[in-house]
Amino acid sequence: MANFDSDEAAKIHRHLHAHMPSDPALRIKALESLAVEHGMVSPKTLDAWVEAYSEHIGPKRGALVVAKAWLEPEFKTHLLKDAASAIAVIGYEGHATGDLKAVENSENSHNLVVCTLCSCYPFGLLGISPPWYRSAAYRARVVREPRKVLTEFGVNVPASVAVHVWDSTAELRYLVIPQRPAGTDNWSQEALAAIVTRNSMIGTDRDLSLETV
């Protein structure tokens, strides 16, 4: 039975880190071999999970949700009120989206998401998190100097526009709804979704280009 003891966990970490091969590929291979030998999972099932998140579950889902919110006021109201149940309407519920909050950018405000304590992310809606999102630099800096971090993404937020940073410390996950760009009247949901960037749904992109991403 696990005893959930911090000191014991740290001791096991030191032992394994000192004695396992240092290459992460080999460490993960060891975990896979043990899991398969123990009868926890089959390698083919693992292949299917990799394929699901490489080809099917990813930021295109979030982009379609944003485009739908731009086009359908009722859906947008639902999304802003209870994002978890709104995305379930289109079958996009999944890993780490059971408690979900949509926050909307405006002319006067910009929203930006981080998890400073680990790297929490709405995987089921945006896919696997980008490496920069999990980096120590982003986690450390974005709560303290968000405007400077944004310039590194090519985003200059005017001093008159408020920046709201959301540090997802519990199980609530965030989806940023970027502003719909001008010149997109009469565009279809698919055409609109194609200009919604992954970074704009985290908040590290602001003014969307009309060029398809």
Next chain:
Amino acid sequence: MDGTHDLGGKQGFGPIQVQHEYLAFEHYWEGRMWALAQTTRNPHLTIDWFRHLVECLEPQAYLTMPYFEKWAMAHLAGLTMSEVFTTAQIIEGTCNKTNERPPDATLEDVLVSARNKSRTFQLKSTIAPAFKTGDIVHTLSHGKRGHTRLPGYMRARQGKILSHHGAHSFADEGAKGLEMAQHLYTVVFSARELWGNEASKIDTVSAELWESYLVSA
């Protein structure tokens, strides 16, 4: 715990390595680790215990290890503490078993399973919430042993309750394998309250904080 993982506001890090396009996995082993995390069951591994296992890595390892390698080390330490594997078996890379494998899942099966992973952490509570939207609150001034989710940079600060989410599974107890309901709030802080005059007057930082991290102003 006052660990290296509590990175918010730490200075000295360089520019962000920006990426715009979506690439699920840069390396083969990243995808394998993701898939293993979705499928390998350890009955004691709550989300909170998993996070704490990551936090318990040595500080220098925490800062230099790739993300998915940290996941592997957390799973391996957790499986050791749950007495599924020994450290000797892990170092050898085999447990010398040939147990029957569960059936192969297809892509279609996995897409259904992925959808079914959606769950809320909201729990029923018979205790009335201590705070309501708009209340001014103070955060605790000290950390604690074990897993907790009040970031260091938000300690001993004054904020405002932006919203109440009902009671959610309390992370500090979840990391001990227990499920305890406690009221959860989004608390908004002015950037100047956290960082002084170097911050913009109009910016804010918010976080979800459990009731026991807060005291009335």
